[in-house]
Amino acid sequence: MVHLHKSELNKPGGVEGSGQIGMQGMEKLDGGIAEAFKESVERSNPEHPDNRNDVTQGIHGHIQHFAPGHHSWLNKFVPQLQALAAKYHVGNYVAIRGTNERIFESMPIYARLGMHLLFYGKEQVKLLEGNKRVEELLMEQSKREGQIYDSPESIKNIPSFIRTYNIDTSELLYPPESPAYKNFNDFFYRKLKPEARPVQNPDHEFCSAADCRLVVYPTVHNAQTFWIKGDEFTVPALLGLDKSDPLCRALEGGSLASFRLAPSDYHRFHSLADATVVGEPRDIPGQYYTVNPQAVNEKNLDVLSANKRSVLVLNHDATNKKIAFVAVGALLVGSIKWTVSAGSKVQRGDELGFFAYGGSTVVAILEPGMVEWDSDLVANSSPLKLGQLGTETMVKVGWSVGKVPGDKK
Numbered sequence: 001m002v003h004l005h006k007s008e009l010n011k012p013g014g015v016e017g018s019g020q021i022g023m024q025g026m027e028k029l030d031g032g033i034a035e036a037f038k039e040s041v042e043r044s045n046p047e048h049p050d051n052r053n054d055v056t057q058g059i060h061g062h063i064q065h066f067a068p069g070h071h072s073w074l075n076k077f078v079p080q081l082q083a084l085a086a087k088y089h090v091g092n093y094v095a096i097r098g099t100n101e102r103i104f105e106s107m108p109i110y111a112r113l114g115m116h117l118l119f120y121g122k123e124q125v126k127l128l129e130g131n132k133r134v135e136e137l138l139m140e141q142s143k144r145e146g147q148i149y150d151s152p153e154s155i156k157n158i159p160s161f162i163r164t165y166n167i168d169t170s171e172l173l174y175p176p177e178s179p180a181y182k183n184f185n186d187f188f189y190r191k192l193k194p195e196a197r198p199v200q201n202p203d204h205e206f207c208s209a210a211d212c213r214l215v216v217y218p219t220v221h222n223a224q225t226f227w228i229k230g231d232e233f234t235v236p237a238l239l240g241l242d243k244s245d246p247l248c249r250a251l252e253g254g255s256l257a258s259f260r261l262a263p264s265d266y267h268r269f270h271s272l273a274d275a276t277v278v279g280e281p282r283d284i285p286g287q288y289y290t291v292n293p294q295a296v297n298e299k300n301l302d303v304l305s306a307n308k309r310s311v312l313v314l315n316h317d318a319t320n321k322k323i324a325f326v327a328v329g330a331l332l333v334g335s336i337k338w339t340v341s342a343g344s345k346v347q348r349g350d351e352l353g354f355f356a357y358g359g360s361t362v363v364a365i366l367e368p369g370m371v372e373w374d375s376d377l378v379a380n381s382s383p384l385k386l387g388q389l390g391t392e393t394m395v396k397v398g399w400s401v402g403k404v405p406g407d408k409k
Helices: 022-042 072-077 081-087 109-120 134-150 152-165 184-188 220-226 235-239 246-251 375-381
Strands: 091-096 102-106 125-127 130-132 212-217 255-261 268-270 275-284 309-316 322-328 336-338 351-355 360-366 392-395 400-403
Touching: 022 109, 022 134, 109 134, 134 152, 134 184, 152 184, 212 220, 212 375, 212 400, 220 255, 235 246, 235 322, 235 360, 246 322, 309 336, 322 351, 375 392
Parallel strands: 091 392
Antiparallel strands: 091 102, 125 130, 212 255, 212 392, 255 360, 268 351, 275 309, 309 322, 322 360, 336 351
16 A cells, blocks of 8 residues: 655656646645545535536545546646546555455545545645645535535435445335435434344354454554554543553553444444443544545554544443443544443444444454454454555454454354
8 A cells, every 4th residue: 555645746757647746736736635625525515516416426426437527626626636546546455254355445536635635735725715724624624514414405415325335225224215314414324224233153252343344453552563553543542541541551452443434334333242331422522534544554643543533431241341432533524423321231233323424433442351353354454574554354233353362162
């Protein structure tokens, strides 16, 4: 996976066919991408004249689908972006569980633009109304997307969203045309039929918390070696606590799982174990950076601890140890909602909450000695060679991910 930084863009031939861009060219490029990002959000509004009730005309378009005359608005703002997409990855590979297959998942336009703004235009972005920091732009547009998808008119985008992502409507608790969906966000955090996500391998004590792309690590240190490259990532930073806090001390040296949800996924998250909710969820304000693997794998920024997030503490029934369950917001995510409260008893696969619009991540930190992750997940997550990155595995809610160490079941 290749990271393209501003310094590389300034090299001769850094952008294929463009030669040396130079600083003035970069300012123009950054400003153009900022405008393209804003325009892609506005085009997701069914009332926009170019929306045509088609989600691919806005934030769900894909850069590799460019054709003459298609997405001319983006070509107008960012003519260099096509060359960047042709030369560098605009997505990542994920493993299909139970097979040797790996598939390439491409980034939608909004994620690619967000990546560029985050890593190539970090200092200032020139907008029509003046200079504005990248963080302000991403926050502003994330809130705007939430407003658009909370509007009654946004239900017009549901059929196109289903077609674009091949969503299995037979799993839905309510069909797409149901009055239960008063806006697009209602469909985005849709409920499924109870039988749609059965808990598998009942003898294993831990299951997937989401329909997602999953990496698991025996220790947080392993996660930092093969996946989370942010220099400032620590458990206290993720939890927003001082390292002397009892929870941080309990979790020191513990295991980690990262459940990444793409925009097309079912966006409710569930308990990975039989447990009791300890205290109320705790919200931590933060940024709206993309949590795509290329951002999480970036060593100069810890996006997981920088983003808005909410922390729920679970007490695991079988071991009487703690699990920190952290819902991390991301680019264009409107909100994090919990459907449990202090004292709630939950079983594996029981719902804990949901994300409003956007791709998102749940990070679980478990006390040392609690879990032995399933070997296939460990093999994908931890390459044999240092310097290589792990590979996410596609899993669904309820699928086995691990058991208590020494368990002979």
